[in-house]
Amino acid sequence: MGRYFLLFLAAFLINNILLIRFIALCPFFGVSSKVETSIGMSMAVIFVMAMATMVCWLVWNFLLIPLKLGEFLYIPAFILIIAALVQFVEIVIRKVSPALFRAMGIYLPLITTNCAVLAAATESVKPGFFKLNIQYGYAIPEALVYTLGVAVGFTLAIVMFAAIRERMEVAPIPGPLKGYPSAFIMAGLASLAFMGFAGLFGL
């Protein structure tokens, strides 16, 4: 249990996907102008990431590794899976829950090409891929916990960032810094703050 908690924490805070690793910057700046839209995007990301990782983990362990194709084919294969999966989810949601479709509908196609989802899927089969190459594979519950950590970390960062940006809208900022410039500065400062988590519990 403690291992899962640490795994979650590592993905959630210490290696926060947006603020520490700077993956998925497009939604981080694109849909963070309002808290409402950022929450919608985050919910879609949590949902898609968990599903995509599960499918990618299965494909990796039962298709790519037995055929010895994993080392070079994982990126195109995962992109294919994620894109098809998002489309599939969109079709199903539209039928099953029109209300959910209306709330999440615009964000789902955006996620098709989201690097955060690919990063989470890659890391769940190749742990520590973006930092150090550990020869270790997650079992499926570990992969799920890890992915949820990444997705919730995404939610935390983007919602927090959107809240700050909403306040910045009405703040007296020098003209040239209004909008994106100040958002980038803020992202840097938030990133610095998150670096403070490094070393927590020896992670």
Place this chain on the structure above:
Amino acid sequence: MDVSLIIKATLVLSGMGLVLGALLAVASNFFAVEIDPRVERILEVLPGLNCGACGYAGCEGAAEGIAKEEAPITACTAGGHEVTEQVAVILGKEVEAKGVPPKAQARCGGGRGKVALRYIYDGEVSCHMAQQVACGPLLCPYGCLGFGDCVEVCPLGAITIGEDHLPRIDWERCRGCGLCVETCLRNIIALVPETSQVDVFCSSPEKGKAVRSVCEVGCIACKSCEKVCEFDAIKVENNLAVIDYDKCTGCGKCVEKCPTKCLVAYPKKDTKS
């Protein structure tokens, strides 16, 4: 180079593509949503501005509402009469008598330099914000603040704020959706018939003396326009001249007579300042 590896990789990827494609095809059939074809056709004729003046979140919602007959076929004010006609054709309904689409008119002539100021406002450029600070920088509590909340809300970009801090409404672009009317916190903007030729550029119901003390161009309710009008088209009500657009012929006599020049005649369809 191991050729079999290349072939294997190609086969695996194309096989995955095939399986996923087949899955999607099956899913889209299995989970097909029956969409009312009229919704799509209505959506095509709607302006697609997503302005929200109809009360729905966007044109898509409006199209659905109109098709389900939750909303009248005239729901789209921004599209005006042409859209109503096209929607009526799609739904097989009769259009009621054609109404002239109204245009927005900002009824205040008290730009900077003409109206007395209480202080210089140098905060967030927003009428609502300025109003929070001692009821705005103008001494006239009915005058246009000129910080452009109406500009922000106009989905057609028809409104600009001139150098005198007054809104100019481009009637070529305005479709009379009325979003600016709702937004203006001082209720200066009104919808007037497109055919109107003279208007009162003051919204202050104060008595003449009070108006004159704060603004050079306010309506002082002197009633000289009422006396000079041959068509009984202008009346002073509640200390403010009110024009009956049906009766007004645009002769311009009241404009000549008006001592404070708050009555302005404008060429038809012209933007007026």
